[in-house]
Amino acid sequence: MKNLSFMLLILTLSLSSGCSWLGWGDDEQPEEDTTDFTERNFYDKIQASLNASNWSVAISNLQLLESQFPFGKYAEQGQLELIYAQYKSADYESSIASADRFVRLHPQHPNVDYAFYVKGLSEISQTGGFFDSFMPTDNSMRDIGTARGAFTTLSELLSRFPESPYADDARKRLVSLRNRLARAEIHVANYYFTRGAYLAAATRGRYVVENFQQSPAVPDGLAVTAQAYYMLDMQELADNSVKVLAANYPEHPSLDRNGQFDFDQRLIGNEDTFLDKLSFGLLKRIKPPAFDTRTIYDKATRDAALIKGEAAGTILGMKPATAIIVGVLGAAALANGGGSSSSDGGDGNTGTTGTNTGTTGTGGSGTTGTTGT
Secondary structure, eight states: OHHHHHHHHHHHHHHHHHHHHHTTTSOOOOOOOOTTOOHHHHHHHHHHHHHTTOHHHHHHHHHHHHHHOTTSTTHHHHHHHHHHHHHHTTOHHHHHHHHHHHHHHOTTOTTHHHHHHHHHHHHHHHTOOGGGGTSOOOGGGSOOHHHHHHHHHHHHHHHHOTTOTTHHHHHHHHHHHHHHHHHHHHHHHHHHHHHTOHHHHHHHHHHHHHHSTTSTTHHHHHHHHHHHHHHTTOHHHHHHHHHHHHHHOTTOTTBOTTSOBOTTOOOSSOSOOHHHHHTTTTTOOOOOOOOOOHHHHOHHHHHHHHHTTOOTTGGGTOOHHHHHHHHHHHHHHTTTTOSOOOOTTTTSOOOOOOEEOOOSSTTOOOEEOOOOO
């Protein structure tokens, strides 16, 4: 019994010394006493935290500043910087909530456009995932609810503040968001083909053509409409869609040299499965139509494929040189507004933005940091 007690004592001492050596047993550092802090002291400390990218400390002090000096000289500036700090700390929900609160409390503030802008950035960031920084992902395959919210926010920014310093970047992001929303509709239409819901697929295709004109998804929207109407035995409507497709996008892979639509062609997943090969084609299943020509009509996708050393027309079995030529033709067909633009998430580079919303007074100017991504 004594030996057991002795061993337990040694084990306890070893664990405690080990934790102390690793720093786990150290007491937390006491927070700086802010009892006698003036508003200026708070603000200077906040600026130091922001400049050091210490977002958690900055957020804590910004909340203290607002609670202790709700009507002070730096109150409104502090609210703007809280929106920014929460965005930079990846707390997008809190950033959106703070931006909504600022717009509601200060609708006539000279820098309310900044609140709209950072709110839009937060909503765009919510559409991303953890692995986006490590591997290529397709954001249009995800839930587009937050993308719609970002589109609404940035559209309101442009409609209310067309001369805002954030307007140019907002326009570029809106183009990318619009292209993503259009492509998501095509993904849904492709899914409806797999379920045999041809009328629903036709509705999605028409929606893209009518509401997302000049986006890279329009050619696929026309192809979806033609294919769906053909499967519904509505040949006249299918022929009308084919005529529009042939007149505007004659290089679309669904069309042959004579401009005839190949209704039996499969653009995605046309490779033989293991079961097909094992049964020598006896169990080969007919695959539903699916359309995705981003490597031809979407400049961002085409450039990404070229950077990776992949032919833009790999999905069609083209040679690299032929693929590049077809890609150029596709880009030419979308002149005067076609294609995608730079956006958050790797579509391109966006400009560096920020705001200088200092409050007048003795030494009372403050600058919010860079918010470009």
